Amino acid sequence: MDDKKLEDRLALLKSSYDRLPSTIDTDEILKNIDKDKFVEPTQVNRKKINWQRVAVWLASAAAILVIGIIGASFQEENEPTNANQLENIDGEGNVPLADASIEFIERLKNNYEKEREKRREMLHLTEEEFSKLPFVQTADSLYWRYISENGLSLYNTVPSFSDKDSLNIRYKELIQSLHLPSEMVQEVIDNGQKLNEEETAEFFNVYSRKIKELRVYFSEREDITEEQLAALNKENLYPGSVVNIQYKLNEEQLGDLKNILEPTFLVYNHMLEKAPFTYAGELIYSLNDSVALLMYLDEFLVNSSDLYGDKDLLKMYYTELFYAIVKGTSDHSVFNNGVVEKEYKDIWSTIVNESYSSNTINFLVKPIVNEFETSGWTKSESWDNLDHSDIMDAIDLESNGDLEQFVE
Numbered sequence: 001m002d003d004k005k006l007e008d009r010l011a012l013l014k015s016s017y018d019r020l021p022s023t024i025d026t027d028e029i030l031k032n033i034d035k036d037k038f039v040e041p042t043q044v045n046r047k048k049i050n051w052q053r054v055a056v057w058l059a060s061a062a063a064i065l066v067i068g069i070i071g072a073s074f075q076e077e078n079e080p081t082n083a084n085q086l087e088n089i090d091g092e093g094n095v096p097l098a099d100a101s102i103e104f105i106e107r108l109k110n111n112y113e114k115e116r117e118k119r120r121e122m123l124h125l126t127e128e129e130f131s132k133l134p135f136v137q138t139a140d141s142l143y144w145r146y147i148s149e150n151g152l153s154l155y156n157t158v159p160s161f162s163d164k165d166s167l168n169i170r171y172k173e174l175i176q177s178l179h180l181p182s183e184m185v186q187e188v189i190d191n192g193q194k195l196n197e198e199e200t201a202e203f204f205n206v207y208s209r210k211i212k213e214l215r216v217y218f219s220e221r222e223d224i225t226e227e228q229l230a231a232l233n234k235e236n237l238y239p240g241s242v243v244n245i246q247y248k249l250n251e252e253q254l255g256d257l258k259n260i261l262e263p264t265f266l267v268y269n270h271m272l273e274k275a276p277f278t279y280a281g282e283l284i285y286s287l288n289d290s291v292a293l294l295m296y297l298d299e300f301l302v303n304s305s306d307l308y309g310d311k312d313l314l315k316m317y318y319t320e321l322f323y324a325i326v327k328g329t330s331d332h333s334v335f336n337n338g339v340v341e342k343e344y345k346d347i348w349s350t351i352v353n354e355s356y357s358s359n360t361i362n363f364l365v366k367p368i369v370n371e372f373e374t375s376g377w378t379k380s381e382s383w384d385n386l387d388h389s390d391i392m393d394a395i396d397l398e399s400n401g402d403l404e405q406f407v408e
């Protein structure tokens with residue numbers, strides 16, 4: 001990007017940023033984020049990619065910053081002044097900054113746009129298109145917060161904003177927040193160090209969010225160019241039969257990640273590949289395949305770590321699958337002439353007799369099977385009364401260890 005294009009790009013970003021509505025004190029938010037203890041990494045941990053703060057930006061900040069928090073204090077009446085210019089920051093009447101803070105701002109101004117442009121070109125998107133991606137919007141918002149006049153108070157009120165080591169970490173994390181999913185995978189593989197459960201969750205939370213954002217964005221497009229399709233393939237995204245854009249991690253990368261990440265990654269990644277499981281109440285996969293997915297989730301969900309941002313999403317998937325498999329759907333009715341179909345009889349009997357079935361299944365399905373058997377497979381009050389909230393409540397009770405006492 002030449003100087004003229006860079007100037008035009010900066011002006012476009014700034015004008016978009018200035019139009020964000022103001023309702024929340026962003027200085028206070030960033031101060032609170034900074035209250036987390038800053039621990040100087042050990043020599044061993046320096047090589048590890050720290051996705052924790054990146055995860056905070058893309059998991060919570062994407063839901064908050066993009067809708068105005070990061071840009072909250074920017075109003076159209078607050079036009080830029082000379083304090084926005086690095087050379088005048090320490091000038092007449094302006095806020096003096098520490099050398100480390102000035103260096104940090106200068107590095108961002110010199111490199112952020114170049115790093116951003118690199119990812120735009122990798123996806124073969126126009127500037128307008130690229131700016132619509134939520135993780136890009138979040139990174140842009142934070143970038144402008146760091147370098148703008150209204151952000152200068154941070155450098156004097158938040159200790160880590162004048163600390164060189166802290167600012168180096170902030171710089172690295174902001175640039176990493178622009179990285180595409182394929183880059184994230186390659187960084188972990190190249191790094192080669194085994195990640196613990198917390199680090200695995202931090203990685204997956206950011207990785208899966210970007211995958212989902214790319215999938216949603218391109219699924220909503222009416223046309224995708226050959227160049228964009230090739231770029232998506234590098235991100236393990238492909239035209240699908242279940243949804244417009246389907247995710248499938250390639251086998252070589254999966255094999256490498258198995259040796260680096262905790263096993264829970266495999267489950268969450270598998271669910272990311274298979275989702276969604278229902279649409280408008282109907283099963284997307286066959287009944288037998290849906291049962292297999294339900295049992296896969298059933299074995300895993302209760303003991304899944306709360307570190308994963310997608311745990312609630314898995315609960316929702318489980319609930320939808322459970323309900324459709326037990327209550328049937330419009331296209332696949334449970335009853336035929338008032339009697340439960342043999343296919344459902346066999347499925348329900350099988351899942352309650354599986355040795356590894358959870359207490360959730362036994363608590364909810366076993367009474368249904370018993371009542372139907374007693375009535376000649378024509379009637380069950382438990383089946384009549386079952387709704388989504390019963391399933392979700394049972395999951396929560398089992399997660400807390402409180403359900404077993406109710407299971408025969």
